Amino acid sequence: MTDGLRRDGRLGIGIIGAGRVGPVIGAALAGAGHAVTGITRGSDDERASAVLPDVPVLDALDVVRRSELVVIAVPHDQLPGLVSGIAELGGWQMGQLVLHTDPAHGIEVLRPAAERGAIPLAVHPAITFTGTSMDLRQLQAGYAAVTAPPAVLPIAQALAVEMGCEPVVVAEADREAYADAIDAVAEFARSIIGQSTARLRDIGVPNPGGYLSALVQSTVERALRDASDPPPLL
Template sequence: MSLGPAGAAGAPERRPGRLGVGVVGAGRVGAVLGNALRAAGHPVVGVSAVSQESRDRAEALLPGVPVLDVPEVVRRAELVVLAVPDDALADLVRGLAETGAWQMGQIVMHTSGRFGTDVLTPARAAGAIPLALHPAMTFTGTSLDLARLIGCPFAVTAPAAVLPIGQALVVEIGGEPTVLEEDARGLYHAALAHGANHLVVLVAQAAQALAAAGVDDPGRMLTPLLEAALDGALRAESPGEPGGREARGSGAVAALTGPVRRGDAGTVVEHLAALDAFAAREGAPDVPLSYRTLARAAEARALAAGLLPQDAAARVLDALASRTSQSPQVAGIDPDGGSLQSEQQHVDPASPAGDAGDAGAQHDDHDEHHDDPQDGPPGPQEDA
């Protein structure tokens, strides 16, 4: 494939069908995908990296590739990989469009789960080919990720005419493409975040409760139980697996075990009493609140799937409601919003820390694996 930027000065010669790749953002995602594309035969002609950490990562995963500013990376590349945080992506694309950086026939792909190709509209208006390829995995930013790309699902969003290009790129690096419509990206991203991020919170809550119960190694205690539960639930959601969704009908909820699944209201009451007391002692109000919320969800899904009789479901709901009135006082938590009400955690908006915005917030797992947004091009009011 021969595209406009192919003859850019400083770009190495390429075999037919190979694309010169420019990586914008040598974060954990960008550097790894650049390495994978290089291994597939696409030369990497440049990478942007601002922080020392990202420069070190580029040197390790993309040895010999020049570290350049963003406009130069884009100028040299036939395939531009935008691996930047979600919140920086739109401004990055728009800023490059305003400086005339995008080129006719250039392929521009981003790795954000949140966005489809609409965010690339300024590049598309300049004649670029827009692709949204999101790998559904976490990244360490090391060579360990390369093996994990094999078989990794990628959400691919693109205009119909160029969809095969995105699918082919995913296959070339060993991934498995899944076509996703533009208007489904928000729900897709929320689903991944809900499953992956909140699973981590549940593990942390269970481990804290086990430690308070005197278990020396909560992680070891939880491992066999959680691994079996997760494996069973995922298999039940996979149509291709024996006994999966097509065979069992109810999906992951078919793998549900425990007192809610059995309709054991007495055990649920005992759990709530123990967790409320634990929350009061340890300052962990989120744990009993999560238990109640998820137990109600488990009851509703088990009932809908025909796994729990109506009378047993009613007993479970009564048990969950029996102590709800005590929850805010015991837990010190807003039962509707779920926000912790701890004076130690309160930050005065007038204090220096209060001016930090969300600088200390934990971003989505996929977002935080990209490079610093400073790796994007200068904004319209900044110097190039």
């Protein structure tokens, strides 16, 4: 790997996963001064290239071999097989940073990479990604769940900050509960809003999504404030 990038704090970053998450994370880190070395093909290459223009499209093994930090942003069920498959091909490198963005996994899923000398990091930005540059603003207002070995936890926290997020440490054993909480909020919000807009549309309310926008935002903000207030003294 390139010593020059180490000395000035810049890393060569490779992205595995060109869906809604990977390109945005790459763009956020590029905005912090790092260099994106390559990205794999994904579900929407045109959208990915709009967020990360002029970045080489490579296969996963080439991304790994060119990069000091590999960001893995793939579906939950694909992550274990991808990590172990690259390990079997001899792709992971000693001292290489390997970061995944899955909420439910901690660093254990990266063990095949760690066994070959890579440094495992789990950083999940707690936003709903659209896969567009609008997500960069959402990152600036968001938090990120961070899990890493104690010795390298500051590295994971620093990368979360460079993405624009405030890092919050989540223990390995708590990642499943964390993911359940995140999924519950997202699924409940989508379901309730879907039901409500459908009912308004049925009774002839034009643009039901727009009609509910201010109500939903103000209600959610009030609920979040209430949840953040300290409990009353008994």
